[in-house]
Amino acid sequence: MSIKLIATDLDGTLLQGDHLTVSKQNIDAITHASEKGVLFAIATGRTWGVMSNIAGQVPVTNYAVLSNGASAYDINSRKLIPLREMPFKLWHPIYIYLKQNNCIPEIYYNGKSYLEQNLLSSYKSPYIKEDFTNELKSHLTAVDNLENYLVNKPIEKINVLFTPEENCGQVYDTLKISEDIHITSSLPGNIEITLKGVNKAYALKRLCLDLDISNEEVMVFGDADNDIEMLKWAKWSFAMENADKKIRKTAHFITDSNTKDGVAKGIEKYILK
Known part of the structure; x- marks a missing residue:
């Protein structure tokens, strides 16, 4: 074949x-x-x-x-x-939890990536070179309040470019408790969250x-x-x-x-x- x-x-x-x-x-x-x-x-x-x-x-x-x-x-x-997108009632509390634990979550919605304006300076990873980080930033849409901007909107994915080492294990283990989401990674310290399945x-x-x-x-x-x-x-x-x-x-x-x-x-x- x-x-x-x-x-x-x-x-x-x-x-x-x-x-x-x-x-x-x-x-x-x-x-x-x-x-x-x-x-x-x-x-x-x-x-x-x-x-x-x-x-x-x-x-x-x-x-x-x-x-x-x-x-x-x-x-x-x-x-x-x-x-298959994540409904607002599912992704919103996860987003709040990530921010409370010093993560920098971005939201993928309708083919674009969104980040809160005040988090833009912290958007980086020690595992990614500056040129690539700048390329990623150039495609970000920065908004003042992401929760309000995307209220009641279904999203594609939550992406955390890098999780602080002291929080990574705890954050990952807490998220794994949910039976409604799928968690994976493509780089060290990276957490990617989509709907289960x-x-x-x-x-x-x-x-x-x-x-x-x-x-x-x-x-x-x-x-x-x-x-x-x-x-x-x-x-x-x-x-x-x-x-x-x-x-x-x-x-x-x-x-x-x-x-x-x-x-x-x-x-x-x-x-x-």
Whole structure:
């Protein structure tokens, strides 16, 4: 059975170490696979606003799974597709709790990311370079009172770029008590919260159902906790060499690291051979 769809994570996977750049080898491999009729999707925890520039580096991109599967974007029709969002009555108390514990929560809503104005100067992580932090900030919409601004609105995701080390364990354990949310991470200290049942595999299943593609015809690449479900689901799942041991054990194949064009090497070996 041939591969009909490639889906790849961004940070630590498709992108170079700057979190911004797709290498020429990766672009070329994806382009050649597209010429053979293979569709290409990006599967990310980011919003469309933050990752649209990256999709522009790979012009053959067809779809984007956003906010860890809470929404998707059809690039050809330029349509944002909400999939499963968190209702206000669920996300609002979580948001209050995070602020009370010195976290800097941003809200992903309708394809954009929102942050309270007074938290903007604290929006940073020791694990992210300044250039990438500035890129993220450039796509933020800062408002005076986020709770009022989005009152009664369903959202895609709550993202905490970095949780102070002294609070991280307690915050994570407290959030895990809830049976209504899904918690994951893509970077050290990062906490990403969506509605229960929402993950990248969930969104890819929805997409593949519409496209009449089975999981045996899907190739995926990932490196972090928020990739686990799709790595388990797809037959052609590749963990990056730079991924944690737990992630590498989850995938069916291991490819080279993100800085050594591991995505391209997987495509070249199993699609372009």
